[in-house]
Amino acid sequence: MSMLINGYEVVIGLETHAQLQTQSKIFSGASIAFGAAPNVQACAVDIALPGVLPVLNREAVVCAIKFGLAVGATIAPRSIFARKHYFYPDLPKGYQISQFEAPVVSGGGLDCQVGAGDTAIRKHVRLTRAHLEEDAGKSLHEDFHGRTGIDLNRAGTPLLEIVTEPDMRSSAEAVAYARALHALVRWIGICDGNMQEGSFRCDANVSVRRPGAELGTRREIKNLNSFRFLQQAVDYEIEWQINELEEGRAIQQATVLFDPDTGETRAMRSKEDAHDYRYFPDPDLLPLAISPEWIASVKSGLPELPQSLRHRLVTEYGLSDYDAAILTAQREMADFFLRAVTIAGSTNAKSLANWLQGEVAARLNREEREFDKVPISPEQLAGLVLRIADQTISNSIGRKVFDALWQHSGDSADEIIEKQGFRQITDSVAVERLIDEVLAANVKSVEEFRAGKEKAFNALVGQVMKATKGTANPQQVNALLLAKLKE
Numbered sequence: 001m002s003m004l005i006n007g008y009e010v011v012i013g014l015e016t017h018a019q020l021q022t023q024s025k026i027f028s029g030a031s032i033a034f035g036a037a038p039n040v041q042a043c044a045v046d047i048a049l050p051g052v053l054p055v056l057n058r059e060a061v062v063c064a065i066k067f068g069l070a071v072g073a074t075i076a077p078r079s080i081f082a083r084k085h086y087f088y089p090d091l092p093k094g095y096q097i098s099q100f101e102a103p104v105v106s107g108g109g110l111d112c113q114v115g116a117g118d119t120a121i122r123k124h125v126r127l128t129r130a131h132l133e134e135d136a137g138k139s140l141h142e143d144f145h146g147r148t149g150i151d152l153n154r155a156g157t158p159l160l161e162i163v164t165e166p167d168m169r170s171s172a173e174a175v176a177y178a179r180a181l182h183a184l185v186r187w188i189g190i191c192d193g194n195m196q197e198g199s200f201r202c203d204a205n206v207s208v209r210r211p212g213a214e215l216g217t218r219r220e221i222k223n224l225n226s227f228r229f230l231q232q233a234v235d236y237e238i239e240w241q242i243n244e245l246e247e248g249r250a251i252q253q254a255t256v257l258f259d260p261d262t263g264e265t266r267a268m269r270s271k272e273d274a275h276d277y278r279y280f281p282d283p284d285l286l287p288l289a290i291s292p293e294w295i296a297s298v299k300s301g302l303p304e305l306p307q308s309l310r311h312r313l314v315t316e317y318g319l320s321d322y323d324a325a326i327l328t329a330q331r332e333m334a335d336f337f338l339r340a341v342t343i344a345g346s347t348n349a350k351s352l353a354n355w356l357q358g359e360v361a362a363r364l365n366r367e368e369r370e371f372d373k374v375p376i377s378p379e380q381l382a383g384l385v386l387r388i389a390d391q392t393i394s395n396s397i398g399r400k401v402f403d404a405l406w407q408h409s410g411d412s413a414d415e416i417i418e419k420q421g422f423r424q425i426t427d428s429v430a431v432e433r434l435i436d437e438v439l440a441a442n443v444k445s446v447e448e449f450r451a452g453k454e455k456a457f458n459a460l461v462g463q464v465m466k467a468t469k470g471t472a473n474p475q476q477v478n479a480l481l482l483a484k485l486k487e
Helices: 058-070 171-187 227-246 292-300 306-317 321-327 331-344 346-366 378-389 395-406 413-420 428-441 443-450 454-467 474-485
Strands: 008-019 082-085 095-098 109-114 121-134 138-140 149-151 158-164 200-209 219-224 254-259 264-270
Touching (some): 058 121, 058 292, 158 171, 171 200, 171 227, 171 331, 306 321, 306 346, 331 346, 378 413, 395 413, 428 454, 454 474
Parallel strands (some): 219 254
Antiparallel strands (some): 109 121, 121 158, 254 264
C-alpha cells in the first residue's frame, strides 16, 4: 500500500548507469583505467576522427547477458545499436551510440528489503530494460578561469543503463532498490560499483499525483553518485513538487541537478523526449546476435545469486532472514562465510555470522576498509569459533585472540592460544584453590555478600578471573564460588 504525503502519492523510477568491468572501451581498444591524465586514453575512435569505425567489445555483451540472467529478464536474440543525437562539447561525434527500440535485455525484476529488523518490507521492482551504450567525455569547469576543459578519457567507456518501471513510492524504496542493484552488479562481477569514481550512478525520475489519478509530470534528477544524495534529492524534489501543486502551479517536465551543499534540486534544462534525439540505427554496427548457446555458456559461469544463497543460509544453516540478508549484501562477505562454515561446521554458523556482523564489521568500519581488505582469513576465524565452542577459550579471551589475528600475525587461533597461554582452565581443583586464595584476601567482600550485597559477588568473580588472567571458565567460577560462599 502506498504511503501518502500530504494527500499525494509519490511515483519514482530509476535509471542507473553501471560502468562495465572490461579492459577496454565498448567500441575501441583504449583503456578505461581510472585516474589517467586528461585525454591520454582517448584514441582515434573515441575522438571521432574521420574514417574510423566502431568495433563492439564482446566482453561488454557478456556483462549484459550476465545481468539479464541474474534478474530473470529476456535476452534479445537480436538487438540493434542506435545513434542518439545531441550536441555537447564532450561528445565528439555529435551523437552517442546507444540502444533504443531493440535493447539487449528486456523485463525482469529485482527484490529489495526496505527497512530492517521486524519492520522490514520486501519490495519487488520491475525492470523495463537494460541496454548497452557508450559514455560521453567530461567537461571540467574548475581551475580554467572562466573556460571549460574537455577530458575525453571517459568517452566510449562501456555502460549498461538499467531502467525500472515507476514502481517505487518513497525515497526509502528508491535507496533500497539502488543498494540491491549495486550489490548485484558487484556480485556477478560486471561493475566495481565505485560511486566516487562514477562507476555506478543513478538518475531518479520523480512525480507526484493524487491517489488513482494519472501519472504526474516527472522531473529527472541526474547523476546521483551516493545513496545519501539519492535519498536527499528525492525527498527535496517530492516536497518541492507538492508545494508547487498546492500553490496552483503546474509541474514542467525538466532535467534537474542536485546540489549537496544546499540540499536542493535546480532545473538544468527542459526534459527531452525520445524524438528530440533523432534516434536511428547506427549504420556502422551490425545487429547484435546472441545465440542460446552463448547464453548457456555465460550462465554456467555465474555464481550462486544472492536470493538463492539467502534461502540456503536459512534452510541449511538455520540463520535468520536478517542474518542471511546481511551476509549476502556483499559477495566478499558471503564467500568468506561459506569458506569458514565448511571448517567450523553448520552448528557454528550463527556464531560465525555474529563475529562477521559484529567484531569484523566494526573493525572494518573503524578503519574505513572494505570487506575485501579484511586482514584475517576464513580459516583463522573458523579456528577461533571452534576453540570458543569447545571451551578451550572463553568469549572474552576470544576477543584477545581476535585482536592478535587482526594484527596480521599469520598464526592460527590455536597457535596464538598456545603462545599466549590463553587455554581455559577447566580443572576444578585448580580453580577451587584460586577461589580459596581470593576469598582469604577479600574478607570484606565476602562479608558484604553474606550481608545481601550482590555486587560483592561480582567483585569476587572479577578477582578470580584476574588471578587466572581471564583463562578460567566463567560459568565454572560462578558455580564454585557460589558454593564456597554458602558453606
